[in-house]
Amino acid sequence: MRTDLNLLRILLAVYETGNVTAAAKQLGISQPAASAALARLRHSLDDPLFIRTGTAMEATPRAQGIIERTREVIEIIDRDILTSPTFDPTTSEHEFVFCLSEVGEVVFLPALFERLRQAAPHARVRTISLAPEDLTESLHEGRVDSVLGYFPDLTAPNIYQQRLFSHNLACLIRSDHPLAGKPLSLEAFCALEHLQVRDGSRRQEMFEAHLAKAGIRRNIVLQTSHYMSVPSIIERSDLVVVLPRTVANLYTHRLGVSIVEPPIDMPPYDLKHYWHARFHKDPRSVWLRSLIAELFMSDTVG
Template identity: 50%
Template structure:
């Protein structure tokens, strides 16, 4: 015998209320719907289950025999399955997997780790940097929860995105660099020794495309795959590097460097969080995205800077 679980809820509601109309109200269904459900139950069990008496709908011996186990089954479903889809950060364990470039890790990880330690102490963080094609697959199959950063390729009906804040690019030099003005001239930019970071970030590609379109050449003396070596090299040379303002500000504060404007206009670019539509309603990721937006949205950008340079 196969039963719709909702029929069992009708059985329990009638047993609790001893009244068909009251049971319908308890379940937020119409009285005819509750009556039809009772008819199906009677047919399935081959028993009237309830009989009308002056004191209400009185259960038959068959109902008395099954009502306890029925309650246990429904309670288990409500507790372990229905309630189980909710996300309780204080009790949850496991791992959040983010796609970030190295520069995004600079921006997000210090504050994110501290926040999760307080609000979801059992959760771990994992960061990956897949190729663009693998990023799409990773978000789709759930191996990656969120992509944080500048990912202009993740634009399709399969992906959601939410803007966090805007980035701008600046030049970074040592504090007593010969370039004294607040902004490099085009001549200074071309003559300078440049440190270029190829860390896979799309902002680097955007800058390269902009320079190529304007036929602006750089005298590149050092190319590296990460930013870790950039501040000490800048501090001991007259080289310059172009970096997002948030990270450049952190370098300047910690290593005694100075920020200069670029000699040409570079459009700001938005840092966003991206996720696959398949997980749009996943309570675990709804909670995570809400936290990311709260901690790293525009209104908290100054706080973020203080965290980075503390």
């Protein structure tokens, strides 16, 4: 036997109020609709359920035998199924997993971790680096909460994205370099020996493609896969390196290096926040997106 669970609400309301009219008012439906529902339930259970005695409806033994279980079922449905889920960051012990590039960790992680520790003191944070082809599946499976940075290949239709801010590139040379403090011409830029960071990012590919389209060739004498050694190399040589401005700014605050503006008209690129459609309405994801937007959304190029 299959019974519409909504009919059980009629059973409970009639039992609690003592008549169909009052039950209909309690449930916010018409009296004829309540009477029809009660008739359907009587037919399903093959029992009158209630017998009129004067002005009240008296439950039959069958109705009395199932009323408590009916009340339990309705309470469970209302509390655990129909109630909208919530997320309390102050008590959450969730591990937030972010996919960030090396530069993304510099740009996002310090402020993001600080803010998360304030708002969700019991939560943990982990960052990983994944190839673009692995990102969509990891977001879909919930193994990654958010992707932050420049990921132009993350274009699947079930991936949401939100622009946070624009970024651009800068050149870095040692502070006592002969060209420090002077405008850098294209001729001087091409004549210099270059350090190139090939970190596998699409941002680097975009820059190289822009140079190739403009017919600009650099004299690259040193390649590295990471940014960690860049300032130490630059301050001890006459090399120049092109890198994200946020990273360049970080290095100038600590070491004997200086920023010079590149002589190439390089358009800025957008850094974005990506998440999967499966979790778009999830309260934890909604809260996290709001926190990230509050921290990073702006038109600033930096």
